[in-house]
Amino acid sequence: MGKKIVFLDIDGTLTVAGSNVPPESALKAIRKAQNNGHLVFLCTGRNYDMLSPLLRYGFDGVVASAGGYICCGDKVIYDCPMTGEQQQLVLDTLQENGIFRTVECLDGSYTDDGFKEFLEEHSSEGGNSELLRWRRQLEEELNIRSMEEYKGQPVYKVVIMSSDSECMERARHRLEEEFLFCIQDTDQYGIINGEVINRQFDKGQAVLRVCDYLHIPVGDSIGFGDSMNDREMMQTVGYSICMENGSDTMKKLADEVCPAVDQDGLWHAFLKLGLTGG
Numbered sequence: 001m002g003k004k005i006v007f008l009d010i011d012g013t014l015t016v017a018g019s020n021v022p023p024e025s026a027l028k029a030i031r032k033a034q035n036n037g038h039l040v041f042l043c044t045g046r047n048y049d050m051l052s053p054l055l056r057y058g059f060d061g062v063v064a065s066a067g068g069y070i071c072c073g074d075k076v077i078y079d080c081p082m083t084g085e086q087q088q089l090v091l092d093t094l095q096e097n098g099i100f101r102t103v104e105c106l107d108g109s110y111t112d113d114g115f116k117e118f119l120e121e122h123s124s125e126g127g128n129s130e131l132l133r134w135r136r137q138l139e140e141e142l143n144i145r146s147m148e149e150y151k152g153q154p155v156y157k158v159v160i161m162s163s164d165s166e167c168m169e170r171a172r173h174r175l176e177e178e179f180l181f182c183i184q185d186t187d188q189y190g191i192i193n194g195e196v197i198n199r200q201f202d203k204g205q206a207v208l209r210v211c212d213y214l215h216i217p218v219g220d221s222i223g224f225g226d227s228m229n230d231r232e233m234m235q236t237v238g239y240s241i242c243m244e245n246g247s248d249t250m251k252k253l254a255d256e257v258c259p260a261v262d263q264d265g266l267w268h269a270f271l272k273l274g275l276t277g278g
Helices: 024-035 048-057 084-096 115-121 129-139 165-175 203-214 228-236 248-253 265-273
Strands: 005-008 039-043 061-064 069-072 075-079 100-105 108-111 144-146 157-162 179-183 192-198 221-225 239-243 256-258
Touching: 005 203, 024 039, 024 265, 039 203, 048 061, 048 108, 061 203, 069 203, 075 203, 084 100, 084 157, 084 165, 084 192, 100 115, 115 157, 157 165, 165 179, 165 192, 179 228, 192 228, 203 221, 203 228, 221 228, 221 265, 228 239, 228 248, 239 248, 239 265, 256 265
Parallel strands: 005 039, 005 221, 039 061, 108 144, 221 239, 239 256
Antiparallel strands: 061 069, 069 075, 100 108, 100 157, 157 192, 179 192
């Protein structure tokens, strides 16, 4: 087998949503693949600060902020925060429409007051992975601070959540020329969550940027994901795999579905693809 490059989403793919500890079987698969000459990158919507606890596991590179910040080894090859004008437009529009915002910067994330109460109020409803992830991260204090502490640092993307579809549509209409609204599948209780992402990048464009930088054919790339913010990555890589715990939409888009993250899914998939060398 020739050299492959693997792109791994984190929440719901590498780890159970909200966790920073991958299953041991996943780490074993990654190490074996790397020992066989393959490269393994994180490819996540998390900002660099929120994914940093995972760097100790020795990945070959990182795609953070849904493609807005990319590192190959120790070298930053792409860095694209919002402009000041974009930042103000996005934050004001979301606030005016009553949409909960969590702004993601390199050094941390800042969330609207009342957001945690909103999550707690709906914590027993449905199985929404994003809802669960943010609730757990807030509870574990993974450097998600109050918006009162935000001092205008450059923003890479904004996580959004609302129970009002009309408000979400008004915000989308105003921002959609410059920004993609990546909305997760709405759960049965009507909780709408997703991300506002600059159209200058996405996970798919990040795959192209990394492959070009490393001179690896895109056809030799493999992507693992579970939710709608993985769509562009899954559509760009040479071969795409959705976790069994992923959304039904992503399962239909993927080339293959592997067992769930907590059922040693990555191990089984790496083994089946021949990445571990048997």
